[in-house]
Amino acid sequence: MDVTLKNLTKRFPNRNKHIHTDVVAVNDFSITIPDGQIVSLLGPSGCGKSTVLNMISGLLKPSSGKIYFGGEDVTELPPEKRGIGMVFQSYALYPHLTARENIMFPLQNFKGADKLTKEQMAQRVNETAELVQISEYLDRKPGELSGGQQQRVAIARALVKLPKALLLDEPLSNLDARLRIQTREEIRRIQRETKITTVFVTHDQDEAMSISDTMVVMKAGELQQIGKPQQIYDDPKNLFVAKFLGAPPINVFFGHVRDGYLYIGEDAVLPITSEKEGEVFVCIRPEGFVPAPDGPFRCSLNSVDVMGRDVTVLFSHPSAETKILRAIVPSENVIPLAPEVSFSLKPAKTLLFDKTTQERIAFSVR
């Protein structure tokens, strides 16, 4: 089932009595989540990810806009009628019930024709438990399970009723780094096996990049970009998306386009033709630098860290937005320890953004 959000807006009344304007948590948000895909909502804290998810689940009512589940308008439907499964950030496992009882809980709510016999329920629970690989822990209470196991019980509870869509709100944020990577792979596997349309909220870009078919980047309640993770990384629409994605982060310079050249400071770093001339933000991914003794882009070298395959070059430049800049180059490159380092730039890893609108400026290399 695909999920379509149309011009979704959520306003909260302002608690501060002196400010009469509402808090706009989500603003004119329109996306389509394709059937059977796993989609991540990515954005900094407070950008409205949970609010979007809670509107999809029905726990929050949108101030305006529409929500469609496979063509059906569910905007006015209460959560219990929407037939979705949800995993909460806190897991919300009932602490007094065993894992088995927790997973069975949604099944026991079935009414009328959907009602299952005890045997059917037990079978469904066992199947789901197998899927998330917790069969051996079924008789433990949540308090007796590790964070990762609890998380799987929570997923099983959401999946057991065969929901039309699965919603997960930062399900991995309580786990340690290693478990996090392991569990996100699990979620990916479970989603592949069940093919349930899944929406996954996170503020961790690694998580979003590795797990999702489609990634939705948000900022301050507004949609920034939607697309395949790699495509968004390579081709960000605006400065925010470019800066938000990538670890280590993209390097930002103040530059300008003049007479067919891209300038950073006094250096003409690339010969380009672009639709716009004048001041721009120049963003260069760490992997976009190629050390070259006679390269056009001259910077002051801070340090060189050799870390296995890669060499991290820390350098600085007067026209940069940050004090420390980072380049990652293959370790074949020998960088002489000198006060200066010169680079040539990979055009595909160099992005230009308008100084005022911060929108992407297309260019081609001459």
Next chain:
Amino acid sequence: MEHRNLKAWLYLLPAIAFLAVFMVYPLVDVIVYSFEEGYNSASQTFFGVGLYNYRYILRDPYFLQALKNTFILVIITVPVSTGFALLISYALSSVSKLRELFQTIYFLPYVTNTLAVGLVFMILFKKTAYTDGLINFLIKTFGGNSVDFIDGPYWAKMTVLCIYTVWIVLPFKILILTSAFASVNKDYYNAARIDNTSKSRIFFKITLPMISPMIFYLIITGFIGAFKAYSDAVALFGTKLNAAEMNTIVGYIYDMLYGNSGGYPSFASASAVVLFLIVLTITVINLSVSKKYVHY
């Protein structure tokens, strides 16, 4: 390790000393007195040692009356007050408007003096030369016969005492339970809603188990409090409780020490020990039953 243990004991010493002097010593003393026949606190003398005191009080109709009254009070008021408190605080936690106002109103009796509440109950229930009281007025308008609740038949007096006790203990229980209801994480309810759980199932399968430690606390303290009841009966029926058939165990102990029939510390001690044993037994039963139903 040894050293640290020593330090811990040192820190505990003031509390232990205090408890020993004011709790353990008197308790032991009371147990000792209860076996000493005809103990006289002024001359510090007694006739003999044995079960005489226990035999006496267990045959004393006043004591048996007090025992019966106390048990009735406990068995009726603890479940009724806890049940009412649950109902009211659940209702309170469901309303969003004016909740604070309601909470204040329900809490008022708690900060009101017991005797003042007793006075109000008098006005409601007491028959005088001029009026039958408000409750009798209501009974009569609905076609019943008026009853003297304060000086009348035993069951009428017991009813008033029970209502009064429930009324007195209700606010505290409501206070505890409303905060217990409020402390349940909203995510549980959201998860239950998404899974299409009915309201009653949410209440019995999620809310009640979640607040069960608080309910249990209220039941235990409720039992103990009701077993030690005394002032409630005084507020309604005055100090001549034996004559009114409304005495409680603590009232009986008081009478044995200081009342008109006073001056019998041995009998008082024996009844205190009996009360202690009853409360202990009930609490142990409570604790063991609770293991099954209370989820921490």
